[in-house]
Amino acid sequence: MSVELWLPALARFEPDHPLRRLLARADRLDDGPQGYLAALAGWFGAPEPLPAGALTRELATGDADDALWLCADPAWVEPDMNGARLLACGQMQLAIADAMALAEPLVPLFEEQGMRLELTSPDRWHLRLSPGTVVPAFPAPEQALGENLLMHLPQGAEGRRWRILQNEIQVLLHQHPLNARRRAAGQPPVNSLWLWGAGQLPATVTTSLRGVVSDDPLLRALAARAGIAHRLRTPVSGANPASPAAAIPAQAGEPAAHWLIDLQDLPAQAIATAWWPMVDTLARQRPLRLSFASGERWACRPWPRWRVWRRVRA
Structure with a gap:
């Protein structure tokens, strides 16, 4: 071979x-x-789609267990005439102190939804979901980079909760003072989280x-x-x-x-x-x-x- x-x-x-x-x-x-x-x-x-959240959490910390996980990667979204586009995801060059500062206002938001935000690394975050949480199909970052986000948000009644959550995440991060400092320093803002890769750790x-x-x-x-x-x-x-x-x-x-x-x-x-x-x-x-x-x-x-x-x- x-x-x-x-x-x-x-x-x-x-x-x-x-x-x-x-x-x-x-x-x-x-x-x-x-x-x-x-x-x-x-x-x-x-399993397909790949449960990227559980797999990467297990590699990093070894505590995925049988929980339901979702990747919540720091991302840069830029508005345009037709909506907004995903320009970067998961490689935002964040220091741990900056990651913790950005995550601070998001923690209570996720707790209200029965989710726990985990900063696995500065550039790779995860959500631990309550058992039985219904998660729609989220595209991987490679499928959405550079494209209009309206094409990739979960649709229908089951997707409404997640669309509202995504909007609240963006509002909180857009207002964060760290992003003003990043823009002033010529760095892209971290004004969104890209949710994807839901599932449990596969047995084999x-x-x-x-x-x-x-x-x-x-x-x-x-x-x-x-x-x-x-x-x-x-x-x-x-x-x-x-x-x-x-x-x-x-x-x-x-x-x-x-x-x-x-x-x-x-x-x-x-x-x-x-x-x-x-x-x-x-x-x-x-x-x-x-x-x-x-x-x-x-x-x-x-x-x-x-x-x-x-x-x-x-």
């Missing part, structure tokens, strides 16, 4: 990117799933992978629940631009087959520089499968890399 690289959408790679040259000497496979959640579902057998998660290397909390949470290894990516070092390769098990003398290396959140330029020495080395030594966020997949074996007569057609 090959090592699998999870990469950004193919369209992000310019024609002169070194990865394009690698594709020219690889074999095209059938397309795989498109998008973040679909790709995760393809690698892991877990299955996968054919042996391990993952990733910074993504949900991917690592799925790996942990499936009982396989999960490692954080090694940060890029200025003195050693190839330092991320140290995170790959083969570098530590362990077999790397069946491992998934998550690069899908990185800029194409970062892959061309800091990550390319690792990718090139792996491609010379062992079979690779390249899976793009846009669905395209290629198989690359060490011997086909001598197919120098192929034109770069990827």
